Amino acid sequence: MCVLGPSIKQSEVIKQEWGENAGDVERGVRNLQDMLAASPYLPEPASIDENILQLFVRGCRMNLERARTKLKAFFLTRSRFRDLYEHISLNDPPLSDSCKFLDIAPLPKVTDEGYRVTVIRVRANYADSCADIADAARAILLVSDARMHDETLIAGDVFIWEVSNVRASLAAKLMAAANAVRRSIYLAQAAYPQRMKRIHVVGARPFLASSMQLMRSCVNEKIRRRYYIHNKPEDLLDHIPAKVLPKEWGGQEDSIESLAKQWRHRVAELKNYLQNLKDTCNATPAPIMDSDMYGTVGAFRKLDID
Template identity: 75%
Template sequence: MAFLEGPSLKQAEVIKQDIGEGPGDLERGVRDLRSMLAASPYLPEPDSVEKQVLELFIRGCRMDMQRARNKLEAFFLSRSRFRDLYEYTSLSVPPLSESCKFMDVVTLPKLTDEGYRVTIGRVRPGYSDSCADITDVTRAVLLVSDVRMHDETLIAGDVFIWEVSNIRASLAAKIMAAASAVRRSIYLAQAAYPQRMKRIHVVGARPFLASSLQLMRSCVNEKVRNRYYIHPKVEDLLEHIPARVLPEEWGGQEESIDTLARRWRNRVDDLRDYIHNLNDISNATPAPILDNDMYGTVGAFRKLDID
């Protein structure tokens, strides 16, 4: 069985209709992206990028090839520009193993009825303050996102759940102190990953997190900003997400978050060579940084002001 379950045949047809994918469109799109890679002196060689990754960008951009080209360009150039966010390739060894003692980052195996993929970020109870390094948490989230791209299939969109009821007041200052890393990761998720954000659920947020939530909301576009849902308890999620998708401790039928988190840590280790290669091909011919522009390259990804 695949690490992430794909859609049913009926779901797949509905998703393809929603994104406007017709017969032969995906193959033509892959050829288009490979041509773009071949034409740029700053991007990887076309044959070094897996077809699966290219297909995710095309479908994640609803078959809009200009958007797909822009995002693919951003994906590789941002890895070269912000190497500090991508330098670690394991959740099992420090420093990211320490961040896993603070937060579990888990993408759930099953899709919702709409075909959405759900990813959980759960702050663990009783964490040590020394483990709560927000920059390392953003690195862990991006690492799971990269590994997920290797295993992901046709989906209709993304749903994120941030369960933060265990956060202590002392962490709020750390989040604000790491605002630059938080902004970078959120902007990268929008500009450089083939996501179609459908909903963001925040569970158990206490009043002292108001400024942190405002920081995250300020980093997304208005459409995503209007898709935030705030819940006092995890049981409220069952009104939005089927029980068969959610973990057992949240009233669902899926394996526990602890079990899934272990599986993800193992999966990241299994694909360490894949991640190393992704970093290597991104850094092979880094583009120059010109003045305040992030990159002066072909395409629309000329400036991403996220410092």
Template identity: 60%
Template structure:
């Protein structure tokens, strides 16, 4: 059962105003995306997508239909183009079940006052080294992104919280060995999913990561840099996110991360057929891969953030 809550009536009006969405605009935009699918030889038929799903692309692109069409196309084509990233669709079965011992990936049920969705990526304390598979973690993030696309409501944007205080030094070599999957994951997050990044919070980075994060931040454009925060402790998040939204581990009022992570795993299993259908939505006639799959630092330079 889906448990993401949507905006209040007042928040929805604010979101529409921020997006520049007027009366009748959404009807026109949804028809546009359905027409694109009907005319494309490699996209699914228009009735494959329900209206809320298409609305996510429209609002995620601030009513810019050229961007929305490109993102929807890439969302579908990615299933064929990067098949290895989408081949495992369960968090309770091998090989992705081990990732749950390494990282919790949890989108929180309530929205912030501005109408943003908060997603927590928490490195689990005392994780076994065998579970620290960075390439598989990218696959798990994409899997939960697809699940969230099924359940998400109108939102103003995304707030990401990365709690990395428990990460150990061995992660560095594992990141290096999985750099291709990481680059592709960043590429897809930007090119194929209707995300509007509001803020990125990094919490508890140990010394061996802090210098790399500072270097990465120095390479960002000013707009991205203003939305990138480094925190020593989780309680500093309360200066940016209401306590009613945050889990109890972070001084908030929401259920614990362990409970929420278990609910997300359960929701993933409930949507097995939906996830399988997503993987089959693009056919073999899909366009060839682009060569411009940029690296991590370069991605921050190129990100087009509203």
């Protein structure tokens, strides 16, 4: 496993913050299983790893109505947007090319608050042919799926985008793929059991201003207030402890390249799990229309993300 959970003390603090009492998670899981069993458009509960259901219960702070809404979106968006989830390997094309463009690495240790930090770094000297924005989004979502298999109790998510190696040509590609970017960000908010705590952007140059505005426009005001802009990676030490950060940024963890390689290996190990998740979601019998995705089912714009 590439991720470590919080300490016993941290776990107790997180549970207390959420108001989680003994038996609450088990009751929440049963509630979600009942919802799955009652719907002809959702997978059978026996086909879903129970850890996923636990993550939704806890990621929604024990709010079962929100957990049901997000879980529906998790499965139905995969049926609607199958192109984002069609590849389950980071070692084969086209996503292997994305790994020559991006390092994607959820970090092993959590912060003192119990947050999981995920690093997404644009690699130096990447080939323009590897910088496909839609495939990059697919690779990030694939690592997110793999992490869900291993993740334990965490208090929230922190994302670090290190973009100092971005060339001006990429900014144009990003704007050209605006729909794919918006769709992926909406999915991350509305269909995953994460609680976004902070987003750190490192090394953004002036020509990325429009790209930054695009990404900020896809999240609600609460998340926009959680954006932090840094000139250099060392500034992250003011926000994240050294024990969590990679060594090239003044931290104590392995290098980003090494951690990203470990995640590529972990995704390969979880091939059967990821294939089963893909097949299960693709078996959804009813077509899901865009009006549904952005309204009742997905509730992308209505859902209060925390």
